[in-house]
Amino acid sequence: MNEPNVNYVEGRSCDGCTMCCKLLQIRALDKPRSKWCTHCDIGVGCKIYDERPSECRDFHCGFLINANFGEHWKPTNSKLVIALADDANQLTVFVDPDRPEAWRKEPFYSDIKNWARVAAKNNRRVVVSIGYEVIAVTPDGETSLGQVSDDQMIIERRKRGAGGTGVEQIVVNRSDPILEAMRILKDPEAAKNASPEQLAEAKHMVDSWLAQQDE
Ligand code: SF4
Numbered sequence: 001m002n003e004p005n006v007n008y009v010e011g012r013s014c015d016g017c018t019m020c021c022k023l024l025q026i027r028a029l030d031k032p033r034s035k036w037c038t039h040c041d042i043g044v045g046c047k048i049y050d051e052r053p054s055e056c057r058d059f060h061c062g063f064l065i066n067a068n069f070g071e072h073w074k075p076t077n078s079k080l081v082i083a084l085a086d087d088a089n090q091l092t093v094f095v096d097p098d099r100p101e102a103w104r105k106e107p108f109y110s111d112i113k114n115w116a117r118v119a120a121k122n123n124r125r126v127v128v129s130i131g132y133e134v135i136a137v138t139p140d141g142e143t144s145l146g147q148v149s150d151d152q153m154i155i156e157r158r159k160r161g162a163g164g165t166g167v168e169q170i171v172v173n174r175s176d177p178i179l180e181a182m183r184i185l186k187d188p189e190a191a192k193n194a195s196p197e198q199l200a201e202a203k204h205m206v207d208s209w210l211a212q213q214d215e
């Protein structure tokens with residue numbers, strides 16, 4: 001729960017809602033996903049509001065900040081919390097494990113599928129998280145990615161097959177050096193600042209890593 005230090009959609013606020021205090025992980029408090037924070041006065045607010053960790057202060061759910069998410073997404077009613085990644089590449093729908101099928105009900109499911117269609121065209125992704133169980137939603141269907149922690153991230157890889165080009169999701173530890181190698185190759189600024197040796201090493205690392213994924 002939060003105070004608006006970003007622009008909230010007119011008429012929307014955290015008042016009466018504490019859903020993110022259950023569904024999200026808060027590292028500073030050692031609070032896992034899907035468990036109520038011990039500091040939460042459920043449905044009322046935070047009992048340590050002035051001292052709450054920065055993770056709580058900095059979180060603003062999608063419903064609060066984006067009018068494209070309709071009123072039905074209000075977390076207190078939907079039991080679903082939309083989180084937008086800082087780099088805008090991923091939209092996560094956190095689902096209350098006490099209602100694990102909530103995201104499959106309408107109109108939520110149609111919304112999620114529509115977002116997946118738009119995301120796919122823009123090299124972005126939509127995932128559903130029920131606790132740490134994560135499901136990638138694509139225009140073609142759904143893929144269970146198993147348990148994905150906050151120390152991990154999902155990257156996508158386009159693959160050509162007999163049926164055309166498909167997208168494969170791969171779960172990677174955030175500390176894996178492969179991410180830096182990929183950044184050097186993908187980010188024009190990083191590539192410009194890298195030496196020829198660094199570029200060659202990054203390319204070798206990524207090629208080897210991709211070959212391993214195919215084994
Ligand atoms: S889920 Fe959204 S509306 Fe509800 S308390 Fe958290 S940030 Fe506020």
Ligand code: SF4
Binds near residue numbers: 026047048049053056
């Ligand atoms: S510290 Fe407060 S704002 Fe943060 S999760 Fe706990 S109850 Fe919610």
